[in-house]
Amino acid sequence: MSEKEWPLYEVFIRSRSGLSHRHAGSVHAADDQMALDHARDTYTRRMEGVSLWVVRSDLIVASDPADTAAFFEPAEDKIYRHPTFYEIPDGVENL
């Protein structure tokens, strides 16, 4: 079968406000609108008040688990992570 497959989309759901979107799984769809419909049918069974994000899987950029240590261990020269690096101009309040 040389048929071109429908692309894969990853699905993220926020089941109610206040929570963040969580990865639920994936669906195949031919276009974005279809992906939303399919995600809703598959992962929420059309529950109301649910927020859905769908993203083409091939558009997601991910870290490599092997890099974990490098990403998350604060290294001394990466001072831009710390708020003290930024000079706040005079006159700016509440920062």
Next chain:
Amino acid sequence: MYTQGLDQKGKKVESPLAQESADQLDAFQKRVDAEDKIEAKDWMPEAYRRTLLRQISQHAHSEIIGMQPEGNWLTRAPTLKRKAILLAKVQDEAGHGLYLYSAAETLGVSRDQMVADLLSGKAKYSSIFNYPTLTWADIGAIGWLVDGAAIMNQIPLCRCSYGPYARAMVRICKEESFHQRQGFDIMLELSRGSDEQKAMAQDALNRWWWPSLMMFGPNDSESKHSAQSMAWKIKRFSNDELRQKFVDVTVPQAEFLGLRVPDEELSINEKTGHYDFGEINWQEFYEVLAGNGPCNRQRIEKRTQAQDDGAWVREAARAYADKHAGKAAAA
């Protein structure tokens, strides 16, 4: 037990690949032992990946094929309530298939490839779905026995070592709760009905009992791969353990229904507290697995037909998306 070790007979246990060092395998095993979850991009032995892929895809195929024997009675369901409940159940099965294909795809195989393997006969699905649903009572029997058996395996799988599979199983288990109850409820109604209905229920039990026991796969002594799967926490209990548990739980339910389990050797063992039961007809089991059950051909033909009939639709959807992707980008 949609994962009954279907294509293990005669195959030798896989040895690690040349480039997999003892240290890597060791480190991996330590993670599994510590109940660490293995995620999609984590290092894993190739044999682990392949076994999981086979198990998850077989499970997915089983859900999809399983829609057919039950779907058979949708148009003929005897009340609107039963029709709606059965429809919800069959819909759930499609959904479960989707979750499982989705989990399997994280292991590096496309859904299209898995479906192609199913239709070519290369990939297997649970043998139970190769039996015909001849009466409405069969729908009750399937919910009660087949889903009952499935639940026994599915709950431990919620704790399996592979993250995406475990999470799919959690989703499935949440939705599964009503499936078995609806089946038992049908049997209960029949067992309290007319003589014809009671006979219908007994006949269904007669035909579905042994195939349900076969769902748990070969005896442990015949299952070479079980030990490795258990060490990797892809399988949490042995075939015989689960089968015994199923019998112990289900026989009293049959008694409650006033039905006779079709096993002359079934009896409670005072010493062990478990039921002793007769020998499974293993020849039938392997025949059905090999493609010679009552409905094997029919199930695959139906699925193939749907796939073929839908080709022009899928192609049209792609064509439309391609045409309009250009427009969206230009906007």
Next chain:
Amino acid sequence: MTGQDALLSYILRLGDNALVIGQRMIERVTGEPELEEELANANFALDYIGQARMFYAYAGELEGKGRGEDDFAYLRDGQEFRNFLMVEQPNGHFGDAIVRQVLFESFYLLQLEKLIDCADTRLAEIAARAVKEIRYHLRHASQWLIRLGDGTDESHERVNTSLGQFWRYAGEFFHGDDVDDLIAQEFDGPDLVSLARSWRASVESVLKQATLSIPDDTFDQTAFSKAGGRAGMHSEYFGFLIAEMQHLQRAFPGANW
């Protein structure tokens, strides 16, 4: 005919439409072109069965003879069902099913939107629940029609043919009778003439996006073979649909399931 008689007939027609199209959708289970569509189709069928049950339950109360949802669904003979011919036509291929869904649901949605404000509280409540579902159905089906119409040459050709085949059954939606008149007058129900205009506009909009054109047929009112559902005069297909659906209850009279 009193307003109450008309209301009962009207509710039963609504129930029958929902049941029959629901049954046709059920027949599509395991035959859909993609797994995700199986889920969508089953959802839609479930909605329709649910609506049928609501309409029938209310009808039973209105009638006051102790009949329940299953009495209406399983123990009436063919000619007592008053659904549109459109909904009882066989499914055909996916394109046929989508065309039928768009044509019928474009009408049903407009009908429900009017019934939300009708003078019968219970009917208005049921309509309010159904309208959300049908709005979703129609959006899904319309999008599919657009994809198929504007997809490949083959898909365009197929749905064009489907459109030609199903169009002739749409006229029946708007050929009202005494019941429709009474519902409009006494319960502030839909005016079928204005509904026809809205329907036409809505369908034309979808067809345009699908690069399809309205068939030339202009709903010939005198051709009774394209209408008759309101009077219980069905197509030949209906007998088979009913036989299959009702078989168990007919074979085991009085049994509980």
